[in-house]
Amino acid sequence: MILEYNIIFLDTNVFQSENFTEGKKLNQLLDQSIEEGIQVKIVDITYQECLKRIQENLTKAKTAFKKASALLNKEGNLLRQTEKYKQFYSIPKVEIESDFTELKNHFDSFLKEKNIEIISSEIANHNEVFKLYFDKKSPFGTGQKKDEFPDAFILNTIEHWCDINMSGAFVISSDNDMLSYVSKSFEVINGIGQMLNVFVNASNYYKAVYGILSSNLNLAIDELKESIDDYTDNFSILIYERLLSDPYYVELEYDLGEILNFEVSSLIITSLEENLVQMDIRAKVDLQLPLTYNDLSMAHYDSEDDRYWNVTHVSENSIYRLDLLLPAEFEFEIDEEEIINFSLGTLYDYKLIGYEKIEENIQERSEFSDW
Structure with missing residues (x-):
């Protein structure tokens, strides 16, 4: 299989849409990349955003577990007397700190197993990012959305990584602001499905x-x-x-x-x-x-x-x-x-x-x- 680039960068929403590690298409993409010798990378900002969203999802899960436990013991307590259903009434409490540590370790192991390299954002140029903001260019756009700064630094890091390594890359994202970004060094691909389609077309x-x-x-x-x-x-x-x-x-x-x-x-x-x-x-x-x-x-x-x-x-x-x-x-x-x-x-x-x-x-x- 011959692709235009043999480097792939993944955005945060790619992991979140695939439940971080267990999505079938994400694992298909990573396994095929290993098989074809394609290098997969993320920027350290993406890594930190993933950890933040894991923490946020964990907080939501704690609330969901508490509600489910309360509802079962209120509306469904009769079934607790049966062998078939009583196992569902011992719902464990979500412990934010220890469960986050376990999920973080699992995520780190997944990145290592799938040969995903974390690239430092120290190579990003702050002046270039702020110029995009004041010029109202992607990923900020006319609204000058300040919450797009992480995406802007991720994109700028990838720009400089490509320049330093004299290489191009695919960047996979489903974020509309990132998709509107135009680069001479890399191509932004709309989601894992489209990237897998690129693989298929090259086979x-x-x-x-x-x-x-x-x-x-x-x-x-x-x-x-x-x-x-x-x-x-x-x-x-x-x-x-x-x-x-x-x-x-x-x-x-x-x-x-x-x-x-x-x-x-x-x-x-x-x-x-x-x-x-x-x-x-x-x-x-x-x-x-x-x-x-x-x-x-x-x-x-x-x-x-x-x-x-x-x-x-x-x-x-x-x-x-x-x-x-x-x-x-x-x-x-x-x-x-x-x-x-x-x-x-x-x-x-x-x-x-x-x-x-x-x-x-x-x-x-x-x-x-x-x-």
Whole structure:
């Protein structure tokens, strides 16, 4: 495999989007880089940002564990008497200091195992970074966002590293401000999926079967459409989990939804092996989802009685449009330059990029109850 550069720098959001160490695509990228002799690096600022976000995620996890424990012991305490469920009631407490140390050590070991080198930002030029800020250039832009200084120093460090080592590089990021940055020394790639697609395009096998495969990509879309109803509950859970964080949806419950429409927006090939192709598919899914919840938007809390008044209980069956990233595997065979037995293997690690309610259907609304 011949690439334009044999150096890759990773941005902080690459790690966070892959849960820092366990993401399938991140490990695929790093393992393939080791196999192909491609050097992977991060700037020390990126390393520190990763540790900061691990700490932030740990704090959120502590709150989530406390809420889950309280809810189980309040609403679900009956099941504690059964052999099947009692194991879930001994939820351990999150210890921020010791758990952070363990996660940091795990992250450090991961970087070492995957041969990821940390580059010092001491080679960055402060005057150049501040000139970008005052000139309102990327990554700051017209808003002169001061929180972009870490990104600016990361980019400037990579610029000077490339100059010192007389080398170019790929920089992987999904940050819009970094993606708008233009450099003569390196190319900013939009996410791991796009970088894996660069790998695929450079492979000899891809060049050999590209014509056959590209003319049959509609088979992949048709195969996915035929089986998409199998993932209705999975997609229902994605939107349900997102709505749980909305403070106005209290005691939210959902029933199995119905997929009304499925449209593929784009797809890229992230891996191509003999008889197996992996793709990142971006799709819009219209999902009708039955929900019940208590709406507190018009409620007020009575501290003396320890209850809310003017709570609205809502039952709805509205339609949501989900913007999804669907990593998928397809198996195929080639016989005399024709693809046969093209079939969907699995969807994995699908993510909800965003959503909107496109049609509201309130079935029942009980006004002004107490809770």
